[in-house]
Amino acid sequence: MSRVSIIFCLILVHFLNNCLFSGNALHALRSRFKDPTNVLQSWDPTLVNPCTWFHVTCDSNNHVIRLDLGNSNISGTLGPELGQLQHLQYLELYMNDISGKIPKELGNLKSLVSMDMYQNKLEGEIPKSFANLKSLKFLRLNNNKLTGSIPRELTTLSDLKVFDVSNNGLCGTIPVDGPFRSFPMESFENNKLNGPELQGLVPYDFGC
């Protein structure tokens, strides 16, 4: 059942990708945000592309590659439409008041190099779909209210260099494979984690 719905979602996302511009995706994002300091005032949906909007950077083909909204007094939630920004490399939303779950559609951001969403009020689980972010080097989700376990799937992200999930409510064990071999323990502090996964044994996910 869930597989069917995932496939359906993928088809839907694909469909949306084809018919919506990145400007629409960003405008949908704006509509979910409360923006008391008018950081998003320049986001005019009537423009041909969003490349002259403030805090949005495009490459020479007018594809959005950066979204810089760190420390901008923004509250509200993230939506699935963010996943349409297929060329996005930097998603900088750190130090805001963003709540709700991390949309699994962020896993569609195939070009993403850096995702900084630390110091927000994000809850729910780290989406398993992040395992699709093959270019990801920096993933900082620390100081949120994330729960659940660290998806084992993240061990396949061979480019992942910097990872921080400290100060959340994560549980289970810490992966030890792939890039997780080199992350310092500080990246995992202040969670309900049971310590590193014991290799060769049945993984224990008690309390998770």
Place this chain on the structure above:
Amino acid sequence: MVLPNLKISLVIFSLFFLILFPVLDFPLIVYSDSTEEVHALLKWKTSLQNHDKGSLLPSWTLNNATKISPCAWFGIHCNHVGRVNSINLTNVGLKGTLHDFSFSSFPHLAYLDLQVNQIFGIIPPQIGNISKLKYLDLSSNSFSGTIPPQIGNLSMLKFLYLSANQFSGRIPPQIGHLSYIEALHLFKNQLSGPIPHEVGGLSSLNELALTSNFLKGSIPPSLGNLTNLAILYLHNNSLSGSIPSEIGNLKSLSSLALGNNKLCGSIPLFLGNLTNLDTLYLRNNSFSSSIPSEIGNLKSLSILELGENRLNGSIPLSLGNLTNLDTLYLYTNSLSGSIPSEIGNLKSLSGLELADNELSSSIPHYLGNLTNLAAFYLYKNSLSGSIPSEIGNLKSLSNLDLSENKLSGSIPHSLGNLTNLAILYLHSNTLLGSIPREIGNLKSLFELQLGDNKLSNSISHSLGNLTHMTLLALYDNALSGVIPEELGNLVKLTMLTLSDNQLQGSIPNLRNLTNLIRLRLNRNHLTCNISESFGIHPKLTFIDLSHNNFYGQISSDWGKCPNLGTFDVSVNNIIGSLPPEIGDSSQLHVIDLSANHIIGKIPSEIGKLSSLIKLILRRNQLFGQLPSELGSLIQLEYLDLSSNRLSNSIPRSLGNLVKLHYLNLSTNQFIQEIPIKLEKLIHLSELDLSHNFLGKEIPSQICNMRSLEMLNLSHNNLSDFIPRCFEEMNGLLYIDISYNELHGPIPNSTAFSDALMEALQGNEGLCGDIKGFQSCKASKSHKPASRKIWVVIVFPLLGTVALLISLIALFFIFRRRKNALQTLQSSPRGTRGFLSVLTFEGKIVYEEIIRQRMVLMMSTALEKVDKEVYTKLIYLLEKSLQSRNFIRHSQVR
């Protein structure tokens, strides 16, 4: 005043009624029932807000007349025996509830119309007592709560209008008892749940309108029994499933509106049997079939809206039979094939929207017959060929959008006949030739979008006639010549985009364009004095004049455009200096003045631009000290001051710019050390300090820039060892340290090991296990021969007796710790100044190498001995080497 009187009289009448009722004869009963109605109405009136101001229902009052009757009151009608049978209080400003309305007091009431008031609260269940009610209209009020199931007791009811309220909950199935009901309007509420299948039993139903609720589930097949149904409005809900085949029985149906739901499946062929249909509104669902050609049988159809579905296949030719069609909306589907010429038969058509499909081949000439057409949208298809000149016959046209196709050829001159045209969008095609002079005849035109084509020649002066125009976009063409001076007359323009053309010469005087919000003239060959053509534009938010030949100075007038957010005049020939008044434009977010001839110092007033997120002053002739006030621009994300002649030290205050992701100070004349405070730039992705005269060592704090991916420190005077902490900068992808005076081991990290030789060369004495460099173990330094001999002798010796030395060292260090520290601290190394490495005695460098080599060897040897002793030893040694970051912290941990 009224209230106490009323209460007293009520009491008296009630008593009178109670005592006398058993003995009264018939005429008196009539009299007293009428009295009951009077008092029921007055009681309700007193419960309403503002009833005592005298303005509400002034005729509803007890006067001194002997016979008490409400029949002459406003909105009240009585039957032949003087009983109330109709209450009609439409739009009289009633505010209150029905709580005090005594339904049981009106046994003869057949008609109750309270629409368009502000009555709130629930409908009391007692409403079910008005057994003779035929007409109930409570629409456009503020009723809430659920629709009481007792409504089902109103067995005579023919018309029930509860629309435009805030009713919630489900539609009560008891509504199925209303067997005489002809019209059921529940639209614009917050009703949820399914449509009860009992509705299908209402065989007299003529109008069923459940629009704009939150109804879920599928359309009940039982609706197919409603053979008298003319109007079925179920749009704007969340209905799912497919259209049941039973709907095909509704032969009387004239309007079928199912749009804005979640319906799927096919558009059923049987709809072609509903020959009375005049409206078929199915837009914004998930229908995924082709359009059945049977739709062409619906000869009465005037509105056909199938847009925003997933319809495929081609547009059926039979649609050409629908000669009464006024609106044909098939936009946002996956329709393919060509536009049938038969559409040209639809002479009544006023709206034709086929946009956002996969339609191909050319636009049929026959469409020129649609002389009633007001809106014609074909954008976002794959239409090719030229625009038929017959479009010029569509005299009623106000909106024409053919953008985002593959249309070629030239723009027909006949478009100049469309004098009612308000919007003309032909952008993103491959149109050739010049913009027809006749476009200047379109006096009603508001918006003209011809961008992203291959239009050439000069812009016609006639465009200056279009004085209503608010948007003129001709970007990305091959337009040449001079921008006509007449464009300066278009005083209503808010957007003017002429970028990416080959326009030359001077620009018109734009001082009168005071409504201008966005102006783009970038990437042309425009030549004029920038300080003369512009005035003060109070609404201007965005101006891009980049990549032209503008000259002159930056006028301080720009600072008086109070809404200017983006100011880009890069790649021009601007001269002069940055006016200090620039600091007054505190709303500026982006400044790009790169590649001009701006001279002088950066004024300290720049620190007042507190909203600035991007500052690019690259490739100018700016000189002098960088004002430390730059550090106030804490919103800055991007700072490029490269290729100027900026000198002195890099201000420490740049470390305040914590949002920076790009910092380029390269190719300047900065001296002294890299400020340690730059370590605060934790979001910096790219740092370029190359081609300066920066000296001393690379501060190890640079490793705290934990987002850094690209670091260029090449072509400076940096000396000493490369901090070992680079090995922990996992994200660092690219580094260039070439042409400095660095020596010692190259850190063991991918950024260094993947670096090209060019990125490391030009340093004296770097070593490491990298191709082209000496291994540090063999470490043949590039020192003169006499020193080489020393190394050759000492290193193998040290290697062989490492363990011995380490034990001795341990002992020695513990005893002579103080001495050692004092000696090291007073060594000449501490007193070196800028560029001093050039005169620095090689011997000390050499000793340093030896000392560090010893530590390395001892640490390797001791690693397997007592951990605690080892840690202490390393700590002491490290301290004695004054934060040389030589030993891997991970080892200590």
